[in-house]
Amino acid sequence: xxxxxxxxxxxxxxxxxxxxxxxxxxxxxxxxxxxxxxxxxxxxxxxxxxxxxxxxxxxxxxxxxxxxxxxxxxxxxxxxxxxxxxxxxxxxx
Numbered sequence: 001x002x003x004x005x006x007x008x009x010x011x012x013x014x015x016x017x018x019x020x021x022x023x024x025x026x027x028x029x030x031x032x033x034x035x036x037x038x039x040x041x042x043x044x045x046x047x048x049x050x051x052x053x054x055x056x057x058x059x060x061x062x063x064x065x066x067x068x069x070x071x072x073x074x075x076x077x078x079x080x081x082x083x084x085x086x087x088x089x090x091x092x093x
Contacts, residue, residue, distance in 0.1 A: 034088050044082040047072040 037045045037053050051068040054060035060067070072083055075091040083091065 030089055030092060031085070033092070034085050037088070044084055045072070045088060046082050050083075 034045070035041075037049055039049045039052065047065070047068040050072060051060060051065055054064075054068065055062070071091070072081065075083060075087050077087055077090075078084070
């Protein structure tokens, strides 16, 4: 029998089967979210695509292009003005 709080040390660890499943679910959800933003299927998200989707979702105001460019720039490790799936994952977590 496990004492209360004893499992806290292992949370987030990949040593437990249920945690591995959680990571698989997260990766699958992330891939689905990425596809939503990757409007033309080229595997990249531009600030323009990001802005279009956020406006469709009602999360972004009409004149917020600069905010989208800034958000992309912060996570754009390749400095190409675009986010790939790995950069998107970093932004989401």
